Amino acid sequence: MQHVKLPRNEQGIQTVLAVLKQKFGERVQTGTSICEQHGHTTTWIENQPPDGVVFAHSTAEVADIVTICSAHEVPVIAYGTGTSLEGHLNAPAGGISIDVSQMDKVLAVNAGDLDCRVQPGVTREDLNTYLRDRGLFFPIDPGANASLGGMAATNASGTNAVRYGTMKDNVLSLEAVMADGRIIRTGTRARKSSAGYDLTRLLVGSEGTLCIITEITLQLQGIPEAISSAYCSFPSVDAACQTVMAVIQYGLPVARIELLDEVMVKAINPYAQLGLPETPLLLLEFHGTEASVVEQSEIFAALSEEHGGNGYKATETTEERNRLWKARHEAYWAMLQYRPGTHGVATDVCVPISKLAECVRASQTRASELGLIVPIVGHVGDGNFHATPLVDMSDPDEVDRAASFVSWLNELAISMDGTCTGEHGIGQGKMPYLVKELGEATDFMSDIKRALDPKGIMNPGKIF
Amino acid sequence: MQHVKLPRNEQGIQTVLAVLKQKFGERVQTGTSICEQHGHTTTWIENQPPDGVVFAHSTAEVADIVTICSAHEVPVIAYGTGTSLEGHLNAPAGGISIDVSQMDKVLAVNAGDLDCRVQPGVTREDLNTYLRDRGLFFPIDPGANASLGGMAATNASGTNAVRYGTMKDNVLSLEAVMADGRIIRTGTRARKSSAGYDLTRLLVGSEGTLCIITEITLQLQGIPEAISSAYCSFPSVDAACQTVMAVIQYGLPVARIELLDEVMVKAINPYAQLGLPETPLLLLEFHGTEASVVEQSEIFAALSEEHGGNGYKATETTEERNRLWKARHEAYWAMLQYRPGTHGVATDVCVPISKLAECVRASQTRASELGLIVPIVGHVGDGNFHATPLVDMSDPDEVDRAASFVSWLNELAISMDGTCTGEHGIGQGKMPYLVKELGEATDFMSDIKRALDPKGIMNPGKIF
CATH class of the missing domain: 3.30.465.10 (Uridine Diphospho-n-acetylenolpyruvylglucosamine Reductase; domain 3)
Incomplete structure (x- = not known):
């Protein structure tokens, strides 16, 4: 995926780099690989590296760097661990990456x-x-x-x-x-x-x-007095989502309630050696007193049974619980192993919970129509889920079909009074959808941007 | 308390009133008493009535009124029920009050x-x-x-x-x-x-x-399956606040935890015929399943006992619970009856919970030094409390002492890394403290204000 390049202030950038090198010495890096690493994010968006990286050690240093860049109208982009997903760290107009990873106290x-x-x-x-x-x-x-x-x-x-x-x-x-x-x-x-x-x-x-x-x-x-986990299989995504709705309406204070669809379960089973039935799954965690986590678990078991859940299982040991959540956390790697050599393109829609089943089902159908493999995993207590096409990036047709899927899903979520991003942010990747979602409200966001950053140096080419 | 008057756009106001009367007929009111009622709030801040009140019936009408006022650079002030506490509804530059109380669907x-x-x-x-x-x-x-x-x-x-x-x-x-x-x-x-x-x-x-x-x-x-209430007396404000801290650190999911100091208990006892010991009191409410509210109540009882609480009492009937919370809700009227003929000037500081006891005790001492009667009631689970001097407004010296108390308390809260307003807002009354609390950050608030309201017609003379 290519993104728009913005005009570069070449002279300003060279001046700023010279000033920064004088001030920060070895803490200014301009090598290709470090600059690319500071543009690179876990996304399929083209890498647009900054012109230099400065490792800042204090607030005063960050303020100093920004002041210098402001004087010469050069972009600044903050960098932490580089795990953002929508091209937030790219430098479409070049500029300076301020790496704050060493400000770690x-x-x-x-x-x-x-x-x-x-x-x-x-x-x-x-x-x-x-x-x-x-x-x-x-x-x-x-x-x-x-x-x-x-x-x-x-x-x-x-x-x-x-x-x-x-x-x-x-x-x-x-x-x-x-x-x-x-x-x-x-x-x-x-x-x-x-x-x-x-x-x-x-x-x-x-x-x-x-x-x-x-x-x-x-x-x-x-840290809660007691933590317990559980999982439960369902005959369909609908049954799992109905259970989620029942849990939320009941007011059960679940700490986590995660959906894995059948494709995701198929991917995670061999990766984490779990041997789960290859049907939709809910993973849960309860926090509270010893008595209350038992009660929560019992209430959940009853609610899931009402909606066709089967194989409800509460974990009994901390090891078992950790193993389950480790598997959930490694879902992304499990996906990639499920279809080796592909890139996982994580989407991030969030819809009203009453629309969740419909949205997940439609995603499965659409993926199938497009001939894509798309595991789904979601923080479904919020109505937020990630459908992640596993894309062979060397196949332009498949890349196009994946792009079409992503675009279709964002628009579906918006049409359901949901959002194109529950938690990943707009970055570069979701700019077209922000206006579709919020209309003229985005004009007022732009007004705020111009008021607080009149020179447009703060991470340009993102959100708007 | 007087507040700054702003310059009036007399011609604009008269033009707008004429246009609005043409459009909205009887729904535009300019009588003195209705205008004063729309400027009046439950505060000691001087009334600054708008020049006219329009009763709006739809979003389109509100947009229409604002467009007209914008064209003529005339202030607009929204009005709901008039219960704000810091002069939010006053019209220091005159203008139009848009009453939305009939938009009630x-x-x-x-x-x-x-x-x-x-x-x-x-x-x-x-x-x-x-x-x-x-x-x-x-x-x-x-x-x-x-x-x-x-x-x-x-x-x-x-x-x-x-x-x-x-x-x-x-x-x-x-x-x-x-x-x-x-x-x-x-x-x-x-x-x-x-x-x-x-x-x-x-x-x-x-x-x-x-x-x-x-x-x-x-x-x-x-609506939770079960709701229960309780109250508990404490030998000192410190003991009550220590209990609140223990509750929060325990992670007990109390739905309400309210402090009444000894003066407040003295005021509420005769008003609500409660016969409580005239020492600091915590009022609680627990929401959850039948089992969990019992457990919460037992845990609270144990925590309060550890900190010297006595007379812990869980209410047994809904009537008893309602009576208790009705008394809490009527605290303001109980105060006024405690010292008839006075005005209650509600403050609204919120401090980190670890500073709560110190802040409440200091308030009591300061009130006593200034010869003021100041009941204290607070949403102490958040560190938020209202110390309310009961002021004889006909005694200029007492008014001065109350003003000095209010000012001192806001500054004390700010010095404790707290805020001058936990929930009432800045309005006119707290403008001097906002800058003390947030310093240069307020410049960026002003930038946003100018960007979104370049003509300065939206409720002018508030916050900044």
């Missing part, structure tokens, strides 16, 4: 308030390792071991969102460098506030187009 | 998705009456029977926020009329989205300064 943990303050390069796994001894955890789990700065920038969520929400619900405040190099703090450590416009939630999900995030204050959770 | 309820779409004039009590037969409820309860448009505009929350969040967490999407009269929809019915900037959460809490809200899509909850 946990700055404060306030156990009494269940919050912490971290630098943007801290990854979610690093944070959870750091927190474990304190009996705390950070629940947002997009699968990849992404940086928390990147997760904030794309409003990541994932498997736990049905219970704990998205990054938007768990970021209390940001420190950010704005387009003119000024440093702001968007909120306090208060759990809620009605003080002025919600800059925190405007910047969360702004994909580097309004600011560079340099610190994040996160809300944490206590 | 529930437009759709999607029981399967636990969402609904309402017009802005629907009040929270009306919505809950409408939903009851469907087994659903909308949890946000700021006390007053506010309109949902107004609740969205100020990011209201209240007693249930500790479990269900604020308006920001429960508004899925808005339809809004922007400053140039264009109508936008900010989101879809998907439960989560990463599609572009979060206009929904930017407009929620924008206090009428960026748009007029004409429809709200809300997330709903199933």
Whole structure:
């Protein structure tokens, strides 16, 4: 997939690189491979590398780099772990990648308030390792071991969102460098506030187009007294989705409820040696007191049985539970092994739960019509699922059919009063759908972009 | 309390009134008492009435009115029920109040998705009456029977926020009329989205300064299988706050946890004939299955005992529970009866929970030093509390002392990394504190304001 190139400010870029090299020495890199690695993301979108990468060590340094780039009208693109999925890190107008992966300190943990303050390069796994001894955890789990700065920038969520929400619900405040190099703090450590416009939630999900995030204050959770997992097979996607609706309507506080369709189960069975029936599957996790997880599990079992679920099985040991969730987390690799040599093109629609069964079924039918292999896995408690065509990139016709599938699915979700992206963001890949989804509202987004980044240097060519 | 007057566009106002009268006839009112009623709010801030009130019946009419006012650069101020607390409805530059209270239809309820779409004039009590037969409820309860448009505009929350969040967490999407009269929809019915900037959460809490809200899509909850209430007395505010911290750290999913200090208990006892010990009190509500509310109640009882709580009492009947919460909801009237003839000036700070005890104690000490009677009641699970000086408005010295108390408390909360407003909003009353709290971040709020409302006609003189 090619994307639009933007005009380059060649002279500005060369000047900025010279200034940055003087200031940051070896921490400025311009080699082809490192630049390509900083443009590359796990997507089929063409790589558009930046002209240089600067490894920043502090907020002041980020502000300094942005100020220099602003003076010369050169693009800046923040880089964490490079796990975004829609070309967010590409540099269609060239420019400077600000790599914040070495800003990786946990700055404060306030156990009494269940919050912490971290630098943007801290990854979610690093944070959870750091927190474990304190009996705390950070629940947002997009699968990849992404940086928390990147997760904030794309409003990541994932498997736990049905219970704990998205990054938007768990970021209390940001420190950010704005387009003119000024440093702001968007909120306090208060759990809620009605003080002025919600800059925190405007910047969360702004994909580097309004600011560079340099610190994040996160809300944490206590590690639950008890955690248990379960899985249940269903005769059809409909039956599984009906069960999900029943669970949500019941108000059962499931921590995770994930759908794997039959193709996905076929892929994961050999990969994780699970031997599951090759029919749609729900994977669950319950958090609470010992008594409440037992009760939740029993209620779920009853609800699933009502909707035709069979083979309900609660895991009995932590090992068994970990094995199950490891398999879920490795779904992407299982897919690629299912059809070796292909590229998995992850879609990311989210629809009202009442439309979920229809949307998943239609996706299966459409994939079949197009002769595509498309495993489906989803955070279905939110109505969010990923249909992932496994594409032989050397076959132009198959690439075209996959592109047609992706486009068709985004439009279907929008027609169902859903969104073209539940958690991956717009980046380059979903720009055509944003306007279809939100119409004239996007004009006001552009107004905000122009107001906060008048020179257009913050991650240009993304979202709009 | 006087507030700044802004220059009036006299000619524009007269022209707009003439045009509106032609279009809307009797639905345009300019009488003194109706104009004063539309400027008046439950605050000690001076009344600044608009020049006319238009009762709008549809989104198209609101758009029409805003377009007319925009053409003549005349201020517009949306009005729902008039229960805001910081002068949000005042018209310091005159202009037109757009009364949306007759836009009071529930437009759709999607029981399967636990969402609904309402017009802005629907009040929270009306919505809950409408939903009851469907087994659903909308949890946000700021006390007053506010309109949902107004609740969205100020990011209201209240007693249930500790479990269900604020308006920001429960508004899925808005339809809004922007400053140039264009109508936008900010989101879809998907439960989560990463599609572009979060206009929904930017407009929620924008206090009428960026748009007029004409429809709200809300997330709903199933009415829990079981609801139970309890209360418990404590020897000190510290002991009560320590218990709150323990509850939050335990992860106990309390639906409500409210603090009443000793002065508040003294006020409420005779008013609601409760006969409670005149020491700090926590009021609780638990939602869940029959078994889980019993377990929650037992865990709370154990935690409170550890921290010196005594007289723990779970209510046994729905009547008893309703009586308790009715008393809590009528706290404001109980206060006024406690010191008749006074005005209650509600403050609204929110601090990290670890600072709550210190902040409440300091408030009590300061009130005593200033010779003020200041009952305190709080949504303490969020660290949010209202200290409400009961002020004899005919005594200028007492008014000064109360003003000094309010100012001191806002600054104390900010110094504790908290906020000057947990749920009431900035309006006119808290403008001086916003900059103290968020510094240069407010410059970027102003940039957004100018970008979306270049003529400055949307509720001018508020927030900034």
